[in-house]
Amino acid sequence: MIAHTLGEIAREIGASLEGLAERAVRGMAPLDTAGPGELCYAESPELVDKVRGTSAAGVIVGEDFPAIADCNLLRVKNPKVGFVRAMELFRVEERFSGVHVSAMVADDVQVADEAGVGPLAVLESGVCVGPRSQIRAGAFVGRGVKIGADCDIGPNVVLLDGTIVGDRCILHPGVVLGSDGYGFHWMGDHHHKIPQLGIVVIEDDVEIGANTCIDRATLGETRIGRGSKFDNLVHIAHNNQIGQHVLLTGQVGVAGSSRLGNGVVAGGQAGIADHVEIGDGVQIGAQSGVIGDLAAGEKVWGTPARPMGRVMREKVALGKVPDLLKAFRRQEKELQALRDRIASLEGGQPE
């Protein structure tokens, strides 16, 4: 349990405090549920009534928020950012230094100052671990893997031979980097394995969710750009080149040899085909199936993925098709009736 006072928190997050500096805060909570020992935030002045009714120890608010008597306000420029900064004060990070006696570490492994290798981790020959990085329990780090500074490699993560991880990367439990790409050549009676000789490179500030898998390249590198964030159970096939600050949410899959530009965002369970080129800033809706190139800035949805507006129009239109079919059959009958009436006017017999 961490306790701070409102005064300390205000100082740490750069807020001006209106209220009791000595008031103790035990934790953080959403505005709706915050109790007497908790700190919350109000995104806009519209929440003034909720703030008045809260029993929270304090509320982080923006500069345009009204003052409230008997309510401790921490005033900042951006309340959400202020709240995130305050949360950081309550984060407990378990860090350790040195190599646990039960870890299996090859003789030539280099573990930098203040880095830690947890119990039952395995570090094979040639591994380098940067300053302050944490290799958690049960992780496997294969031959020649390089891990930068300030990384957090979770329990039971597997980094296979030659993988390179930048600085400040977070790999959640069960992540696998560097498994063989899925490459086979049909030889008439069997699928012959194509050796996968490349590696995986993770640039700085990348976070990768639990049980996500990234395959090594056939030749060269599968590369994940700086600042990209992947959610759980994501699949990145071999040879992909993923740009910077890319967001791939839960269960997204990217088939091989594709290129994603900077700032691409893909919703949950979206799939991207192999050998496609996705421009900067493309937004891909959840469950979409991207099967071709996309220009920078496009927003797509559906399988195959096409411009969001067009897909919406088609989905609306599809909902009208059952009625359209009925109306069309009715119209055909009416047409026949008109034909008969015309024929009769023409002096002939109904058709």
Add this chain to the structure above:
Amino acid sequence: MIAHTLGEIAREIGASLEGLAERAVRGMAPLDTAGPGELCYAESPELVDKVRGTSAAGVIVGEDFPAIADCNLLRVKNPKVGFVRAMELFRVEERFSGVHVSAMVADDVQVADEAGVGPLAVLESGVCVGPRSQIRAGAFVGRGVKIGADCDIGPNVVLLDGTIVGDRCILHPGVVLGSDGYGFHWMGDHHHKIPQLGIVVIEDDVEIGANTCIDRATLGETRIGRGSKFDNLVHIAHNNQIGQHVLLTGQVGVAGSSRLGNGVVAGGQAGIADHVEIGDGVQIGAQSGVIGDLAAGEKVWGTPARPMGRVMREKVALGKVPDLLKAFRRQEKELQALRDRIASLEGGQPE
């Protein structure tokens, strides 16, 4: 190999036996493939000919099943339930007590009576393991994790700090509970990580499939209700509140901060968006994409998920659109012909 006699099995499952009590049974099999040492079941009297032809040691049948000469019948109220009960007699559960010498267990860990901690498991400070629970080989149990009674925590499972697991829970290999939720705030030039300070709570009688991941809440709890069963490779994002007896089948994904009522069922690869409310008993078809709230009892399919009947009608209607397009073009020509005939009747020229 476990062997029972028909008499023993009948007694254990509460069946009345018509046949040889001493007949030995080595195992269980489906009716179609059961051999002389095996026990099977027939769900309805319509299977009487198959039962007559079987070489099985015995057949579990219902009360309305006809008697058959020379065939050992175990008569129960519900044959399927009787079969499941009999299967339980043949289940071999490997259980152990105490802490394996190779496990890494912090000094203050509490392991209850008859609980077992397998080889190379890691239990950090403050962990409690309830009576008879099994922590299998290579599992990682982080600081302050509480595990109830009679749980089975599979090999290489990862339970991160603060996770709470109820009684009689089964976590299959590779499950990850308590990894950080996927939360970032764009700061103009990078995605800033939002600390994830909450925990995961698993209520009693929950079963979670292999390599499934459940993220900790940003604040408060990600909670899985009593009796829920998740299949393999399911993704549960942060802050979700999952009700009781919920069934999520293989590869289902639930984005953050959603609420699923009791008895919700989702077919394989379905996805549920963030911040939605799913009522009790909702049924979600396989591969659906739920993007909004659903009232109790709804049955939906498709992306976006809508009422099953409507989606079916639309899918049928879509199949008729290619023909409709042709018919419509034909009709336009006919309309033109009628227009011409009318113009001619009116004494004018064809348009």
Add this chain to the structure above:
Amino acid sequence: MIAHTLGEIAREIGASLEGLAERAVRGMAPLDTAGPGELCYAESPELVDKVRGTSAAGVIVGEDFPAIADCNLLRVKNPKVGFVRAMELFRVEERFSGVHVSAMVADDVQVADEAGVGPLAVLESGVCVGPRSQIRAGAFVGRGVKIGADCDIGPNVVLLDGTIVGDRCILHPGVVLGSDGYGFHWMGDHHHKIPQLGIVVIEDDVEIGANTCIDRATLGETRIGRGSKFDNLVHIAHNNQIGQHVLLTGQVGVAGSSRLGNGVVAGGQAGIADHVEIGDGVQIGAQSGVIGDLAAGEKVWGTPARPMGRVMREKVALGKVPDLLKAFRRQEKELQALRDRIASLEGGQPE
């Protein structure tokens, strides 16, 4: 770093060399990026200009490729196969023999000659490991598991009790074989677990991607046929019978008790329902949802999956529906106009 000469490589892959036999090769690269120490290949004579411009040490080409002065060509029947063969010369396989001192191996485990058991692996009672097979670090091998010859069982793989793995199988990190199938029987107030008494059988030459899960059968076997290749994060439920040489790409899911014939191919994120029968050679498009039987040789796409051509026609037709709806409304107005004109000709009043 492995170095070969062009002469050695030509001899190993059965190529006729036109050029410098002594030229050293340090590695392999695609034609576009190959540098002076690298070997590449050109699939067809159309690439002659690229080959002329390359600085690669040598190029593997077909028999119909033109000779090029000052360019080292290795001529083979099939350049792609030649390239794969050459890649095999550059693959470094880390192999070890014997049981690592930190592995936990039951007394009755049989480890064949030249087989290796890595650090912190766990092999329970009754396990057999075939000749030259490698059990990597942190793998868990449950009671009675049989592993054939020349297998590679990756780090942190989990093989649960009774699993059978054939010869020359490759299991990538985090694979789980033999977890309980997802089987429950609703008892009025809870889902009662149906014991899963069967096993998983993996035939020879199967490769399984990282974090893929295959469940044991309820009774009998879940079976994966010889030569099949699964990608990462694939889900195979209980009782499935998968044929030979089946390709399941990333994140495919197969629900229970289905049968896939030989040579079936499924694109990424495709799902196959339970209790369906898929004929030999069926091709299933990415993200498809197969909900019924498919005859041999069918090519399907979509959810529900139907013949590829029909789905394409429907998708094209759907794109025309918004315009069709507009045209239909226009036509209805015109029909009304015609009706009025006819009524007027008939001497009556407009309707």
